[in-house]
Amino acid sequence: VSVSPTGGITPLQQMLASGTGALFTSLFVTPLDVVKIRLQAQRTPFSKGKCFLYCNGLMDHLYVCQNGNSCTAWYKAPTRFTGTLDAFVKITRHEGIKSLWSGLPPTLVMAVPATVIYFTSYDQLRDYLRSRMGSQGAHIPLVAGAIARLGAVTVISPLELIRTKMQSRQLSYRELRVCIQSAVAQDGWLSLWRGCGPTLLRDVPFSALYWFNYELVKEWLCRQSQRDKATFMVSFTAGAVSGTVAAVLTLPFDVVKTQRQIELGDMETLR
Incomplete structure (x- = not known):
């Protein structure tokens, strides 16, 4: 296996690893x-024209209810569930096991490329900064994580806007092309990045905090266990701890981002 000059894996291997991880995460x-979502729906039914967010661990999907409880092509009218296990059983029995993976295609189309860009960029930036500034810089993971997330969100943002338009109303690809062309003609190319700000407000601080804490916790655990390299359990524990800390600290940004996303969805519905 060939390795990069910095001693890590090659960019191609990083892309394959991050893509595989994103695929397994979305499937699980x-x-x-x-x-x-189904349990939430029976508690507070979604009304016509209102939005709700669906997040499967990799990215948020904005859905708009078209006709009462019939929100999307995959979303069924809620069956009465008594709990999580009961929901799994009834959905599988009455709607088929495929229904448990409803809404997966947009994740595979968008989240997997975004994850590949994000993790590969982070690894390359971290190694580059360490080669220039020395491996002891504690701020390097923070800077690399923030820049990598900034790049990934910027690249994927136009696709997010297109997806929101398609989910807010039934559009053919021809109608979608006309809609995008008119938006660009009226407001310029920057209109394709509308709504990018709230996403950056949450994702960039989260990524910076996550990687900063991840590297610190991983190094501490390696020292405690007297290991030169991190094992699977060390990496898993470091990721869980750093993810929890980052999520708690950036929760206010997440609230703002969610509200803004729903507002954008409501605007698309009114149009």
Whole structure:
């Protein structure tokens, strides 16, 4: 296996690893979030023209209810569930096991490329900064994580806007092209990045805090266990701890981002 000059894996290997991780994450978490949405729906039914957010661990999906409880092509009218396990059983029995992976295609189309860009950029930036500034710089993961997330969000943002338009109303690809062309003609190319600000407000601080804490916790655990390299459990524990800390500290930004996303969805519905 060839390695990069910095001693890590090559960019191609980084892309394959991050893409595979994103694929497994989406396959594992999507059924859990489908059940969560269905349980929420029976408690507070979604009204026509209103939006709700669906997040399967990799990215948020904005859905708009078209006709009462019939929100999207995959979303069924809520069956009465008594709990999480009961929801799994009834959805599988009455709607088929495929229904547990509803809404997966947009994740595979968008979240996997975004994850590949994000993790590969982070690894390359971290190694580059360490080669220039020395491996002891504690701020290097923070800077690399923030820049990598900034780049990934910027690249994917136009696709997010297009996806929101398609989910807010039934559009053919021809109608979608006309809609985008008219938006660009009226407001310029920057209109494709509308709504990018709230996403950056949450994701950039989260990524900076996550990688900063991840590297610190991983190094501490390696010292405690007297290991030169991190094992799977060390990396897993470091990721869980740093993810929890980053999520708690950036929760206010997440609230703002969610409200802004729903407002944008409501605007698309009114149009």
